[in-house]
Amino acid sequence: MSLAVVGVSHHTAPVEVRERMVFGPSEAANALITLREEAEVEEAVLLSTCNRTEVYLFPNRDDRPIRSWETLLERKAGRLDQTLGDYLFERRGDRVVRHLFQVSAGLDSMVTGEAEIQGQVRDAYERATALPVDPPMAGPVLNRLFQMALSVGGQVRSETAIGHGRVSVASVAVELARKIFGSLRGKRVVILGAGQTGELIVQALSREGVKGVTVVNRTYERAVELARQVHGHAVEMERLSEALASADIILSSTAAPHPVVTRPTFEAAFPRGLHRPLLIIDIALPRDVAPDLGDESEVFLYNVDDLRKIVDEQLQMREGSIPAADRIIRAQSDEFRAWYASLEVVPVIRRMRGRADELRHAELERLLRGMDHLTEGDRGRVEEFSRRLMNKLLHDPTVRLRKGMDRGGGADLVDAVRFLYGLEEGELPPLDGEG
Amino acid sequence: MTHLLPLFLYTGAFILWVRCLVRGSQGRGPLAASILTAAGLLAHAVALAHFWLQYGELPLVGFGAALSSLAFVGALALTVMLPLREMSRVAIALLPFIIALQGIAVLLGVEPTPLALDFEGAGFVLHVSLAFLGYQGLAVAFAAGVLYLIQHHELKAKRLGRFFHFIPPLATLDRLARIGLWAGFACLTLALAFGWAWTVENRGSLAMGDPKVVWAILSWLVFVGILGARVGGGRNDYRGALAAVIGFGGVICSYLVLRLTVGGDGLFL
Structure with a gap:
């Protein structure tokens, strides 16, 4: 799978387990470098707080990065009462985007709407960006994902009451x-x-x-x-x-x-x-x-x-804002998906035209093989006809695909074109497809 | 038409403030509401300038024109407060008054009075402008007072809801009411002094039968009463806020009673 997040959080592991998996800033940096060296991870960001330790991976080819990360976690945690897998959670594809946006907005926190997590997400992202490796650990995809997550966190806090009130x-x-x-x-x-x-x-x-x-x-x-x-x-x-x-x-x-x-x-x-x-x-x-x-x-x-009553009311008020926060997160997740799909549209168009041109060449060759009597000029005219026909047939799908991208609904279109033209192997792995 | 635009903008700003209150938003909502209020003020200034250019006189006399100018002074006072983050929220209580004034002005028509005036010139402009500032000072104290009473109620009821979060702290509201009252009192006193000096000099008496004069003196006494309630018997912020609300209500009621019973010359009362 291309985009993945794997780790432990307060939902999946008790504090006795979480505290053994906390990565300090230098440990987090070393862990990312290890992932790059051992599993050839292209992009990774490690978020480690008292409530969660999770790594965001892109692309996750053959699950090697996940296995490598699990080994790192096992090494860090030492001997556990249960197997590591019992404490781990894993999300892939679109669910990773939603998960990070929820984390950044404080919706996944132990105390709903707490603000500290926003800074911790920023620190994790900046730490990955600052690593002296080439290509950068927070490459184009995770860079965009984390920047959007920080912006979503801010938007949710300013446009809803999720962070309102005091809860102690x-x-x-x-x-x-x-x-x-x-x-x-x-x-x-x-x-x-x-x-x-x-x-x-x-x-x-x-x-x-x-x-x-x-x-x-x-x-x-x-x-x-x-x-x-x-x-x-x-x-x-x-x-x-x-x-x-x-x-x-x-x-x-x-x-x-x-x-x-x-x-x-x-x-x-x-x-x-x-x-x-x-x-x-x-x-x-x-x-x-x-x-x-x-x-x-x-x-x-x-x-x-x-x-105590006030604290309870404040928490209730924050929780009442979750639907509004979710709407923002859903919209921003769609936007990220559309952005990701826009990265794919040019290669898809190129491949679509390339495939059509291959077919045109093959059919043209077969046709002309049995028509030796044609002059060079006639052959040229037939070839020109085939090129024009191909261009005319592909013109509308190409234009409509670009328009679809501009309207923000392009991800599905790209998937459809891939399917219809047999282009499943894109230059970029699909967000939640095989890498 | 030019006077309708500020009315729409003020109404839009008020709706945005209410939206901020209901949705509890802290981010761009208040900024958008503030921008709309300032845009309303700008449109209002253009409308009043247009009146001046069209009729060759300031829009201070004529019922609609005077109300529109009074609304403008209120919007100006509010716009001054907008950059002060917490104080700007007083807009939610002050804008309805401004909207009401401008709305009535538009309904009646913003036109100059056909009546000839014997009190005119710079002295008259100063007299009316100071009186408008005085009344808007009282309106600001009223708006701050209303919010003070609501916030006080929320704190006493131990309810930290939308109002609690939206409304500024009690101390901020008290300070704002104090500024509004003292500034308003000073302006109205000066306005009355100008009017009194002119009347005595030109008419030889105080014209106590004129409803405008009666209302102005009543308003001045209300100011004295509110200030007395604030400082008399030891400072009491709650009593001060209550007095500002009741006092403002008293001024509005006395205006309406005088207008409906005695009637005026159509200039302002």
Whole structure:
């Protein structure tokens, strides 16, 4: 088969297997060179991330490149509980194009719509392009395929909601903060308690430029320790109201069995009422913040269930965009196929005319062999007649084939011409035919 | 016909903004909507220039002409915001107002008034232009206020849906409303001062029986009320947004009531 992709992904192999098949940048480069040397692969790109390790091959003559790649994978993975084949997936022809477009658009990711994969696809492609080999590892076909995949990824993300929303508690917290405050630069954060999720959220907020992180904890030493980690300062629990008074964002995750931020605490912090937005993220169980504080018009209070519900909704929203993303991918796959077919049309026309000319010559020779009485001039006229007849017969199919290519529906036409004129062996292997 | 083109372009831009909201697109959708809005403004400028060349006067008097100019000032304010990515989304709330103004103008006919004016010249142009800027400042505050209230509701309802993603952050909307209000207030105050100075000088009184004057003073008081709601009793963004929406509604209602009950001279009210 001409175009193929073979590898492991989170659909086919557990993390224990995938992690043994991750190729670093230099390992990936060596693997591609090995494929070129051992299996005479013309074009190959190796994509290796924590969720997938797969190689794109063109053309895949006699399955030699696939066998060579499997050997490489076996060598890399070492001893496995099951045979390598149990973990492998394989796609050929058009399905490779769709697969790569889906991967690049984040449709095949563990978290639908994640954006990181786009950069990883770009890295894999650039790594193959940069290899100092001749001909280049990302030759005309894979070059075009990967460039289109990157463009499809961008198009899907910009024209659908596939990448919208945040799908982790920390990123949802940051998104909420952004939608309230706009820029988070200079905003003040107060952390109550010292949980791990709280730390993750603070780190995410710090990346957005918040400043003045204040850590309040029942155990002052623990507050000092966490404050050091997040470049903030520690405050005793007795000074909680004072700390809250200057906060824009409160992040609460204590292990206290009762609410820590109660109505009296709030009123002590804001004796003249709250006149600016205040985001409170309460990820403690039981809850640290009195729920009725959420009734204040300027208080935006979210507990752990609210955040989880939001994450679920975001994922659902992304998944709702899959049909629209699929439509883009289908259209772009057709475009790639048409482009590939356009590479074939000139050789096909040449072969079609060549075949017709061979027949014309053979028939002409047979005819003239029994007509010795004809003068040179008459022979010339008969030959001219046969040439004109051939040209007239081939003129319409040639023009229509070119027009068909221009309209983007040429792939089927090329296949039909190949079949009708017995030209199955083209100069380029068909996308999903034998190479 | 020339005044229909901007109307179509503004309507097209509004449809594109709604499409962006519904489809949640971040890429070329907003750009296309922005380009269409700017094209609408350009077509509108050409239409108003054509009016000027045709009739030899600025389209500031005559009901249709004045409304069209008011719509133009709104589109101009919106176009200034278009390069500011997040603020540009206020178009979805401001464009309906602009479309309504231009639509009514087209329906009534954009023509000069046959009435003779005693207040004219540069002072009059400044007076009317400043008043238009004032009202559009209030319209911008209204549009930002509407979006603020929706976004506030989304955040309170803990629903991160299409509106949440499309509408700018609360702080951005509050800043925009503040700019619109203060700029609008300053312009309307100056416009009133010009009008007052001319009236007192030429007519010897404030002409309090004139519906235009009554409406202008009412509008100015609404501005004062909104600004008071924003800063009085401690700053409160939510209250400020609510006041802008109610205040703008009040100005429109008072205009309609005055027009339907008292009637005007056909110049603007």
